Amino acid sequence: MVATCLLLLAGAGCEGPGRAAAGRNGAVLNPVSGPDGEQARGPAGATSDVPPSGRGPAASPAEARAAAWPFRPASLRIHPLSRAVILEGSATAIEARVEFFDRFGHTTKGVGMMRLELHAADAPPGGGRRLGAWEIDLSDVDTNLRHYDDVTRTYLFRLGLEGLGDLPATARLSATAVMPNQRLSASLTVALR
Numbered sequence: 001m002v003a004t005c006l007l008l009l010a011g012a013g014c015e016g017p018g019r020a021a022a023g024r025n026g027a028v029l030n031p032v033s034g035p036d037g038e039q040a041r042g043p044a045g046a047t048s049d050v051p052p053s054g055r056g057p058a059a060s061p062a063e064a065r066a067a068a069w070p071f072r073p074a075s076l077r078i079h080p081l082s083r084a085v086i087l088e089g090s091a092t093a094i095e096a097r098v099e100f101f102d103r104f105g106h107t108t109k110g111v112g113m114m115r116l117e118l119h120a121a122d123a124p125p126g127g128g129r130r131l132g133a134w135e136i137d138l139s140d141v142d143t144n145l146r147h148y149d150d151v152t153r154t155y156l157f158r159l160g161l162e163g164l165g166d167l168p169a170t171a172r173l174s175a176t177a178v179m180p181n182q183r184l185s186a187s188l189t190v191a192l193r
Helices: 061-068 141-147
Strands: 004-008 011-015 075-078 083-086 092-101 113-120 130-137 154-160 170-179 182-191
Touching: 075 170, 075 182, 083 182, 092 113, 092 170, 092 182, 113 154, 130 141, 130 154, 141 154
Parallel strands: none
Antiparallel strands: 004 011, 075 092, 083 092, 092 154, 113 130, 113 170, 170 182
C-alpha cells in the first residue's frame, strides 16, 4: 500500500498503515477521496438539498450545493475602516470595506451581486434621498479577486464621489449582497469631510 502524504499546518506528515495524520489542534483529517479515486463518504445527512432556511428545495442543484455549504456568508458588515479619501488629482472617494461572516462568525468570501448606496445621514433606513449607488458583480472571479483584500479579509470598493453634487458632512453607506437563496445587508455612517 502506498502511503498518502499530507501537508499539514504544523508541518508535513504521512498517512499509511498504522499511522494517522493529525491536523490543526490535533484533529485527525479524513481523506477527500478513496484509494481508487472515488469520493469519500461523509456521515449520513452530511449534505442536503434543503437550504438552512428550511423553506424547501433550492431552485437548482447548484443553488442547493451553495445553500448546503457550511461556510457560505450568513451575515455581513461594513467594516469600521470604511472612510472618505482623497485620491490622486484631488478626486474624492469612499473606501468601502465589506466583510462577510459564515454561520460560525468567521470571515469568509461571498459570491453574488453587491449593491452599495449612499444616503443622507438623516434619511430613514431603506429610504430618503439617495446620493449615489454602485453595483459590483462578485460572481465574476476576476472582479471578486480584484476587490478582496487579504490583509483585512474584507472586500475593498473605491466609490467615486465626483459628479454627485454637493454632499453633506456625513452620510449613511449601505451594502446589500444578493447571493443564491439569500440577501444580506448592513449600513454604516461615514464622514465625507
